[in-house]
Amino acid sequence: MKVGVAAASALEALLSNPMRSLLTMLGIIIGVASVMTMMAIGEGARIQIDQQIASVGSNVLTMSPGNMSRGGRSFGGGSGKPFNEADVAAIRGLSIVDAASGTLSGGVTAVSDSANWATQVLGVDADYFTVQNWDAAEGRIFTAQEAGSGALVAVIGKTVADNLFPNGGALGQRIRLDGTPVEIIGLLGEKGTSGPFNRDDQVLVPLSLSRNRIVGGNKTVARHVNRVEILVQDGVDMEDAQTEIGDMMRERRRIQPGAEADFRMFSVADFIRARGEAMNTMGILLAFTAAVSLIVGGVGVMNIMLVSVTERTREIGLRMAIGARGGDILTQFLVEAVSLCAIGGLIGVVIGFGGALGAAAVGGWPAAVSPFIVGIAFGAAALVGLMFGFFPARRASRLDPIQALRHD
Amino acid sequence: MSAGDPPPALIACRDVTKVYRMGDQEVHALAGVTLDISAGEFVAIMGPSGSGKSSLMNLIGALDRPTSGEMWIAGRGLSQMSSDELADLRNETLGFVFQQFNLLPRQSALANVKLPLRYARTEVTDADARAAECLELVGLGDRMDHRPMQLSGGQQQRVAIARALVNKPRILLADEPTGALDTRTTEEIMGILTQLNRQGITIIVVTHESEVAEYASRQIHFRDGNIEVDSARPNAKRA
Ligand SMILES: Nc1ncnc2c1ncn2[C@@H]1O[C@H](COP(=O)(O)OP(=O)(O)OP(=O)(O)O)[C@@H](O)[C@H]1O
Numbered sequence A: 001m002k003v004g005v006a007a008a009s010a011l012e013a014l015l016s017n018p019m020r021s022l023l024t025m026l027g028i029i030i031g032v033a034s035v036m037t038m039m040a041i042g043e044g045a046r047i048q049i050d051q052q053i054a055s056v057g058s059n060v061l062t063m064s065p066g067n068m069s070r071g072g073r074s075f076g077g078g079s080g081k082p083f084n085e086a087d088v089a090a091i092r093g094l095s096i097v098d099a100a101s102g103t104l105s106g107g108v109t110a111v112s113d114s115a116n117w118a119t120q121v122l123g124v125d126a127d128y129f130t131v132q133n134w135d136a137a138e139g140r141i142f143t144a145q146e147a148g149s150g151a152l153v154a155v156i157g158k159t160v161a162d163n164l165f166p167n168g169g170a171l172g173q174r175i176r177l178d179g180t181p182v183e184i185i186g187l188l189g190e191k192g193t194s195g196p197f198n199r200d201d202q203v204l205v206p207l208s209l210s211r212n213r214i215v216g217g218n219k220t221v222a223r224h225v226n227r228v229e230i231l232v233q234d235g236v237d238m239e240d241a242q243t244e245i246g247d248m249m250r251e252r253r254r255i256q257p258g259a260e261a262d263f264r265m266f267s268v269a270d271f272i273r274a275r276g277e278a279m280n281t282m283g284i285l286l287a288f289t290a291a292v293s294l295i296v297g298g299v300g301v302m303n304i305m306l307v308s309v310t311e312r313t314r315e316i317g318l319r320m321a322i323g324a325r326g327g328d329i330l331t332q333f334l335v336e337a338v339s340l341c342a343i344g345g346l347i348g349v350v351i352g353f354g355g356a357l358g359a360a361a362v363g364g365w366p367a368a369v370s371p372f373i374v375g376i377a378f379g380a381a382a383l384v385g386l387m388f389g390f391f392p393a394r395r396a397s398r399l400d401p402i403q404a405l406r407h408d
Numbered sequence B: 001m002s003a004g005d006p007p008p009a010l011i012a013c014r015d016v017t018k019v020y021r022m023g024d025q026e027v028h029a030l031a032g033v034t035l036d037i038s039a040g041e042f043v044a045i046m047g048p049s050g051s052g053k054s055s056l057m058n059l060i061g062a063l064d065r066p067t068s069g070e071m072w073i074a075g076r077g078l079s080q081m082s083s084d085e086l087a088d089l090r091n092e093t094l095g096f097v098f099q100q101f102n103l104l105p106r107q108s109a110l111a112n113v114k115l116p117l118r119y120a121r122t123e124v125t126d127a128d129a130r131a132a133e134c135l136e137l138v139g140l141g142d143r144m145d146h147r148p149m150q151l152s153g154g155q156q157q158r159v160a161i162a163r164a165l166v167n168k169p170r171i172l173l174a175d176e177p178t179g180a181l182d183t184r185t186t187e188e189i190m191g192i193l194t195q196l197n198r199q200g201i202t203i204i205v206v207t208h209e210s211e212v213a214e215y216a217s218r219q220i221h222f223r224d225g226n227i228e229v230d231s232a233r234p235n236a237k238r239a
């Protein structure tokens, strides 16, 4: 007997009792919809993380003073002895390093002719733009020479530009940073938010300008910098790079072998990845929930198929009497169970599609419903039908023809 | 006849018993029946209720296996056959007509008649035509799209006969086919069976009614699981 014929008569059997079929499918529908939503959420979150990593650069290291115990989890660092420009130059000189920039940050009030805005000023080397793969969307970034000489120039982020110059035209204007006049030579491209920190709400100025006239110098360390941003060469293992830079810095800061370092290094990409893993664990948990509802749905299907086998015992006997083999009966009921689940799966896919779009809208990540995800969700439903339909189908196929015919 | 050779008759039973066990009670439905039915016969099986008629029909119909004894259908020993082989035998060689018609209620007459072809081992390409032909043979050419509910009892039984005929069986088994029908309809049905018998199909009918048995060329009377009388009737009623 061909499966096509079996499917047609299966559909007919299901349609003969539409309400019951629908109620039975409910578990499958919910299961499939949640499998799909979960997978789409996981996939969307992964895409978002990849985008974030791409935006910060996956081979960027940030070094800040203060060790783990003193610095705690705080990103701010800066509690220990700062680095100086000689350290930055030494790091830049390593063969595994493509670019490195010291940074010096502080709060500042930026004032234009028409507005003022409390923001963050960040003193950087010209290398900073290379490390961050960041360029001016309008105007230009400052040169190494401007950076070295402490020229009175600034490159400002989108948020700053919007607040100081609501009507546009920021480029070429003069603003004051806590009283220091600077010329806006460039507007940075948008970077968006990384964690709690809005990266577009910054004013970038030459490092020495920031040290000499805005943030101020350090009592103990001449030409100091707060942090060092390092771009490691492509293809170099980040762990190895951390070890090599770390060893050199321990030497430069005369830390005894075995003693705890008074600085630390981290990669933002690693941090984002770690956060992604936490989301993954969450996703696995949710997938587990989805699997449970699929199983519950499967048990419902099994139950209704057993009822159906009992109700149709005479029909089974008749089919056997006119020549159906046990295998034919098995196929018939298996196809029926799978059809039930497949239809439930289809409805679930439609609902899950909506769920995935909704979750993406709420969570603010890209909606990621791929054919692969639809396939998995639908396949899971069909598999549930096969697994839970088998027992009732086998029971039907093993009925004794005579007893089945006598059944009332 | 040497030990291994099958008997020449189309249907052969040798010392067949059927014992039903209900708890610790045993019911001897058939107590050693030996019987030959040749191709082309029209046999009526009669006897009081509980005498074993249906039990024998089920064995001949390969729906059930005997407790002991051996049976052959068309030269094949049933005890050696697997349940799949028995299913194929029912599909190809045997046709059933039941007292309760046993039609699928949601299917049209045509679909009901076609059903056995769905289980045929060799693919049937002209199922619709064959089913229609059989329905015409039983006089229901104009009722093919009707569902069982929309047909009278006699018409339903004719659909069932058409279904039994569709895969061209050599043997037609009917257990009280007219038990649920009135006299006039009974005559119609028996007329059809007689006509089929004339075309060469071997027919076995179980019945309580002597008017039905009149049509048969041989009457076998059962009592307590044994053949009591087995008589040829050369002047059977010809419809
Ligand atoms: N499945 C069964 N389990 C137990 N006993 C059975 C079963 N089928 C038949 N019997 C018993 O076997 C005996 C013969 O039954 P069978 O149905 O063959 O009689 P019958 O001649 O067809 O009777 P009727 O004319 O009433 O149809 C009866 O005593 C019956 O109760």
Ligand SMILES: [Mg+2]
Binding pocket: B053, B054, B055, B175
């Ligand atoms: Mg009976």
